[in-house]
Amino acid sequence: MNLFANIRELVVAELEALMAEGVLPKGLDLSGVAVEPPRDAGHGDMATNAAMVLAKPAGMAPRAIADALAGRLMEDPRVAGADVAGPGFLNLRLEPVAWQGLVRAILLDGTAYGRSQLGQGRKVNVEFVSANPTGPMHVAHARGAVVGDALAALLSYAGYDVTREYYINDGGGQVDVLARSAFERYREANGLSPEIAEGLYPGDYLIPVGMALKAKYGTSLLDQPESVWLADVRTLSTEMMMAMIREDLAALGVKMDVYSSEKALYGTGQIEAAIERLKALGLIYQGVLEPPKGKAPDDWEAREQTLFRSTQFGDDQDRPVQKSDGSWTYFAPDIAYHYNKVGRGFDELINIFGADHSGYVKRLKAVVSALSENRVTLDIKLIQLVKLLKGGQIVKMSKRAGTFVTLRDLIDEVGPDVVRFVMLTRKNDVALDFDFDKVTEQSKDNPVFYVQYANARVNSILRKARAEASLDVSDAALSASHLSHLAHEAELGVIKKLAEWPRLVEIAAKGNEPHRVAFYLYELASDLHGLWNRGNDDDSLRFLQPDSAISTAKIALARAVGVVICAGLGILGVTPVEEMR
RNA sequence: GCACCCAUAGCUCAGCUGGAUAGAGCGUUGCCCUCCGAAGGCAAAGGUCGCACGUUCGAAUCGUGCUGGGUGCACCA
Numbered sequence: 191m192n193l194f195a196n197i198r199e200l201v202v203a204e205l206e207a208l209m210a211e212g213v214l215p216k217g218l219d220l221s222g223v224a225v226e227p228p229r230d231a232g233h234g235d236m237a238t239n240a241a242m243v244l245a246k247p248a249g250m251a252p253r254a255i256a257d258a259l260a261g262r263l264m265e266d267p268r269v270a271g272a273d274v275a276g277p278g279f280l281n282l283r284l285e286p287v288a289w290q291g292l293v294r295a296i297l298l299d300g301t302a303y304g305r306s307q308l309g310q311g312r313k314v315n316v317e318f319v320s321a322n323p324t325g326p327m328h329v330a331h332a333r334g335a336v337v338g339d340a341l342a343a344l345l346s347y348a349g350y351d352v353t354r355e356y357y358i359n360d361g362g363g364q365v366d367v368l369a370r371s372a373f374e375r376y377r378e379a380n381g382l383s384p385e386i387a388e389g390l391y392p393g394d395y396l397i398p399v400g401m402a403l404k405a406k407y408g409t410s411l412l413d414q415p416e417s418v419w420l421a422d423v424r425t426l427s428t429e430m431m432m433a434m435i436r437e438d439l440a441a442l443g444v445k446m447d448v449y450s451s452e453k454a455l456y457g458t459g460q461i462e463a464a465i466e467r468l469k470a471l472g473l474i475y476q477g478v479l480e481p482p483k484g485k486a487p488d489d490w491e492a493r494e495q496t497l498f499r500s501t502q503f504g505d506d507q508d509r510p511v512q513k514s515d516g517s518w519t520y521f522a523p524d525i526a527y528h529y530n531k532v533g534r535g536f537d538e539l540i541n542i543f544g545a546d547h548s549g550y551v552k553r554l555k556a557v558v559s560a561l562s563e564n565r566v567t568l569d570i571k572l573i574q575l576v577k578l579l580k581g582g583q584i585v586k587m588s589k590r591a592g593t594f595v596t597l598r599d600l601i602d603e604v605g606p607d608v609v610r611f612v613m614l615t616r617k618n619d620v621a622l623d624f625d626f627d628k629v630t631e632q633s634k635d636n637p638v639f640y641v642q643y644a645n646a647r648v649n650s651i652l653r654k655a656r657a658e659a660s661l662d663v664s665d666a667a668l669s670a671s672h673l674s675h676l677a678h679e680a681e682l683g684v685i686k687k688l689a690e691w692p693r694l695v696e697i698a699a700k701g702n703e704p705h706r707v708a709f710y711l712y713e714l715a716s717d718l719h720g721l722w723n724r725g726n727d728d729d730s731l732r733f734l735q736p737d738s739a740i741s742t743a744k745i746a747l748a749r750a751v752g753v754v755i756c757a758g759l760g761i762l763g764v765t766p767v768e769e770m771r
Numbered sequence: 772g773c774a775c776c777c778a779u780a781g782c783u784c785a786g787c788u789g790g791a792u793a794g795a796g797c798g799u800u801g802c803c804c805u806c807c808g809a810a811g812g813c814a815a816a817g818g819u820c821g822c823a824c825g826u827u828c829g830a831a832u833c834g835u836g837c838u839g840g841g842u843g844c845a846c847c848a
Contacts, residue, residue, distance in 0.1 A: 224787095226787065226790090227787080228790095228791075229786090229787090229790080229791070229792090229793085229794090230791070230792070232792095233791070237790085237791085239790070242790080242828075242829090245828080246828085252828085275791075276790080276791045277790080277791075277828065277829070278828085279790075279791065281791095322848070359848055361848090362847075362848045363847070363848075364847075364848060365848095452848090479845055480845090481845075490845070491845095493845080493846065495845090495846065504774095505774085506773055506774055506844075507773095507844090507845085509845095510845075510846060512846080513846035514846055515846075517846085519846060519847090519848090520847070520848045521848095523848095524848090545775090545776075545841090545842060545843085546842065546843065547843085548774080548775045548776070548842065548843055548844095549774070549775075549842090549843045549844055550843090551774095551775075552774080552775090572775080572776075572842095574776075574777090574841085574842085575841090575842090615784085616784080617784095617785090619775095619776055619777075620776085620777070620784085621776095621777085621841080623783075632810060635796070635797065637796085639810095643810090690787090693787080694787080697787055697788085700788080701788075705785095706785095706787090709784095709785060709786095709795090712785095712795085712796090713785095713795085716795085716796095720812095722808075723808085723809090723811080723812055723813095724812095725808065726807085726808060726809080726811090726812070727812085727813095729807090732808075770810085
């Protein structure tokens with residue numbers, strides 16, 4: 191149930207009736223008519239811009255339209271008032287019974303309250319993390335992982351058919367470097383001293399790989415040239431790295447539906463087919479790129495390469511798909527991979543990338559739009575950096591100095607719930623400060639705690655009601671309570687916030703912006719805490735009352751808040767705790 | 772040099788895809804606990820939404836041009 195959508199339907203129906211009666215000209219486009227919460231609560235419960243958007247096409251004064259509409263809306267039992275205000279807004283006030291009915295609806299729907307048909311089952315692929323399989327995940331990956339996972343959950347809640355996907359970059363030079371690094375650890379496992387040259391991965395996490403290599407190959411590879419062992423060592427190393435990454439993801443509560451391998455694209459003809467397709471569209475040609483402007487590298491030389499015409503899509507320059515020696519660049523398998531996704535029938539593709547991939551956006555969008563003949567949209571969310579703060583100091587991270595913080599370190603220190611929630615308290619395109627001191631603090635400054643605490647309070651009310659008053663607080667019993675007892679403006683205010691939830695889900699899903707859910711939950715928690723605190727001064731606003739009928743109604747409201755918080759935390763992937771310790 | 776992102780209260784940030792008097796937390800100031808739901812609560816002050824034009828009934832939001840900050844820019848993925 192979406193109260194705003196319901197009232198919008200009412201408004202549209204009345205506008206259509208006015209057209210049928212000839213009060214308004216026929217055939218007006220009503221798609222711009224919106225019913226929204228007013229910014230200022232003093233203006234009523236809902237506002238519609240109908241009169242203003244229709245004034246011009248109807249050739250009428252906004253006021254005349256608003257007056258006619260107001261008269262008709264007043265006949266609906268849910269509508270208590272309809273006032274024309276400002277430049278032509280129609281402000282609606284709803285009868286308390288409309289709000290009280292919403293509490294019942296929430297209790298009956300459970301966490302499905304707020305689910306939307308917005309997506310209409312359209313197939314969406316969310317590709318995220320896609321960290322190179324050369325080491326454990328670190329904090330830079332964590333934000334992308336959380337945002338991608340929450341976005342996937344949000345879209346699923348909003349009625350899309352969602353696939354979570356990880357693209358394994360196991361086809362390029364970096365996995366050869368991995369293999370060479372692992373080989374040194376293999377030598378080490380056999381009692382030789384490893385020579386970890388500049389450019390190899392020095393991390394300890396490769397020691398188990400060296401031991402595994404020894405277990406599998408014994409000493410047989412030691413005196414062999416690289417050409418003999420490289421492929422085998424690479425395969426085993428990437429498998430072990432991916433196993434580690436999967437564990438890291440699992441620790442964060444992220445579960446992928448599909449892992450796609452770059453390497454698996456080679457030798458299948460998929461790359462060639464994708465390039466052929468682009469060639470048929472006239473987007474591939476042999477050519478020489480201009481030297482880069484601004485900075486002039488000394489070693490620049492003209493090279494004839496196979497190029498993709500991405501300038502045709504607004505990119506600064508065309509992009510090579512083949513190196514001068516004829517082998518593929520990293521871009522080529524990426525083209526094939528996206529062609530593959532298009533071929534799997536997705537209607538929308540979403541990629542979650544680190545901000546350092548910003549230069550990659552235009553060419554990928556170009557590829558998807560060309561390969562799908564504009565059928566499929568690609569939205570790329572760039573995730574800005576996370577700055578770690580500890581004791582007011584920036585935690586400096588450097589792979590070379592070995593001081594980078596792994597995702598696992600982060601989870602071990604503050605727990606997955608805190609990591610997930612905090613990573614969602616910013617828009618993706620804004621840098622995020624992750625302050626260890628703040629996020630573990632139990633106070634109002636800490637949004638994680640604040641939202642969790644609201645849910646814990648709801649559960650505490652339920653526990654008390656059961657234990658001390660022996661009330662039946664099942665959702666069925668609560669939904670059958672006399673909700674007319676919820677008449678105070680403070681209580682109705684909380685219900686109004688609950689009414690915004692389905693609307694918020696749709697707004698967040700339309701913009702692929704899961705952070706909106708986190709902010710909404712904070713506001714809802716704040717409203718619940720506010721109502722709770724008013725119980726300090728005004729006994730009649732306490733949730734537990736001497737009269738069990740009144741008590742049940744108030745508990746129903748608290749429970750409805752708990753339901754929505756659980757629904758929201760479910761999208762964010764954060765555990766709703768029942769009790770604060 | 773080019774591209775992308777950011778700029779809103781002293782600080783950290785929201786802001787419903789163009790709506791009415793721009794919001795929250797922190798900080799500041801002032802009130803409120805012998806007891807009852809204070810790991811707190813109530814209230815106040817605090818703004819040229821970086822600047823300038825433009826689009827229209829209406830702009831923090833859209834467009835153009837600036838200014839300042841970040842990131843990335845030829846066979847690395």
